Amino acid sequence: MKALPPFNHFPRPLGEWLKGQGPESDIVVSTRVRLARNIKAWPFTLRSSTQQREELLLAVFEALNAIGLDQSVVRLRLNEVPEVYRDVLVERHLISRELASAEGPRAVVFGRGEMLSIMINEEDHLRLQWIKSGFDVDRAFRALVKVDHALERRLPYAVSPKYGYLTACPTNVGTGIRVSVMVHLPALTLKDHVQKVFKAAEKMNHAIRGLYGEGTRAFGDFYQVSNQATLGRSEEEIVESVKAILPKILEYERRMRGQLFSDERPMVEDRIFRALATLKNARMLNVQEMMSHLSLVRLGISLGIINDISLATVNEIFILGQPSHLQREEGREMTPAERDAKRAELVRTRLAAGRN
Amino acid sequence: MICDCCKKNEAKVQVCDVEQNAVVQQFAICNDCMTLLKRLLFDPATPLIPTSEAVKQVQDMLSSKDKSLTPVEAPGKLTVSDRQPEAVPACPSCGMTLAEFKQRGRFGCAHDYEVFASHIDPLLERIHDVTPPQHRGRLPQGEADESVTGKARELAALRNQLDDAVLAEDYERAAKLRDRIAALAGEVKSKPGKARREGP
Secondary structure, three states, X not given: OOEOOOOOOOOOOOOHHHOOOOOOOOOEEEXXXXXXXXXXXXXXXXXXXXXXXXXXXXXXHHHHHHOOOOOOEEEEEHHXXXXXXXXXXXXXXXXXXXXXXXXXXXXXXXXXXXXXXXEEOOOOOXXXXXXXXXXXXXXXHHHHHHHHHHHHOOOOEOEEXXXXXXXXXXXXXXXXXXEEEEEEOHHHHHOOOHHHHHHHHHHOOEEEEEOOOOOOOOEOOEEEEEEOOOOOOOHHHHHHHHHHHHHHXXXXXXXXXXXXXXXXXXXXXXXXXXXXXXXXXXXXXXXXXXXXHHHHHHHHHHOOXXXXXXXXHHHHHHHHOOHHHHHHHHOEOOOHHHHHHHHHHHHHHHHHHOEO | OEOOOOOOOEOOEEEEEEEOOEEEEEEEEOHHHHHHHHHHHOOOOOOOOOXXXXXXXXXXXXXXXXXXXXXOOOHHHOOXXXXXXXXXXXXXXXXXXXXXXXXXXXXXXXOHHHHOHHHHHHHHHHHHOOOXXXXXXXXXXXXXXXXXXXXXXXXXXXXXXXXXXXXXXXXXXXXXXXXXXHHHHHHHHOOHHHHOOEOO
């Protein structure tokens, strides 16, 4: 299998959002705010020629330099990054799958402990995002707005008084804001109540999706709750609406956890400890297996059943055990079977080392 | 006069190639064909081609479109307005048609919002559950700071002007702007070291 060049653009092993801290971190993994922006002078990416995309890239880099986002951030032209490392960026939530597999001049700029990421030449010219660990919409929003305001003085954004910020897809037009909260709902999943939550959220104009965004199924009982509408409401109203719906979901999940704990304690403990035993002893683990077992271990930590493993350790394994991260660690491309063995080894050593 | 390109509609514009201040070739073009022609003639990304060549390419596009339209394409999905593309003109800036937007679900440029306004308002009302579709969030404060200089900025400004010129059908100005953009972009491109990867 092909050896890979080194890829050391991450100052820390993992981004801030995986710390397993912040408000409601027993259920909420992270809060992400993103803004979609386009620049007046160029057609949207769909209609941009290679040369236009290159021009836009240079204009954005220049603007980023002007606002001080130069030395302190990592800037990667994705057509110069091997596929496997583009997937590493996807696994770390720094770029979208679409940007990873697109062609032509395109880039990502990230920094501030991987909280800030700016995708250039995605479906929109700019996708700015800020991720915080835990349920922390206000801070993520405020931090991202600062970057957006600094940029808008250098780059003339495409806007209209009627439609607001103009975006390639009509689902993002207006504020261009998407607030997504990543939640871990193992009890609602076990009790088969997730569909109910989906329906209730939909009625309140919010969407729930799987872990890696649009169109993906829930992985390891992780879901993203986000606003649907971006037009006809102010940014603050949208932020408040997500803040208003989350407590209801949290309360529901906690109630189900309580019920599981009081009514079905032996069953729950059995499942949690079997999952932990598998993770500690398995010699081959595929991604789905790892995710579903880790989900139960995470539940065990939140319920106080497991108390010698930290949430941060579990979060860490979630990302480092993903296929492209394993290959980066090993420094070469690997077959699925090799990855499963490497993943099992990683999980065993991390769980042993992560005991507190 | 009938359009030299589609040979169907009435010609509205004269397009000519000029060599050393003398007109060497002249075409009468209708509005529909002009929209397509503009994209070929004024895109700085494509090499300069004689008008005759561009007209031929548009004719090819039109004939292949005719062919693709002959088989019955998912008739249930098409609405009356889809079958009459001439009722909604294509975007003069990016060439996006209403039919293509409906198929892809993505716009080609910021102008599309104005061009298709009457058609997208019902869609936006549905998606965002708001009537009428009216932005209520913030907008950029004032104009972008013009003091930042540099080639990329200049390029952005030129592109804006080119857009305006094409929309105003000032093709002479558009051609000049296009040449300046091509020259400037060439200079930017030949310095690849400038914006490469930077470490943390």
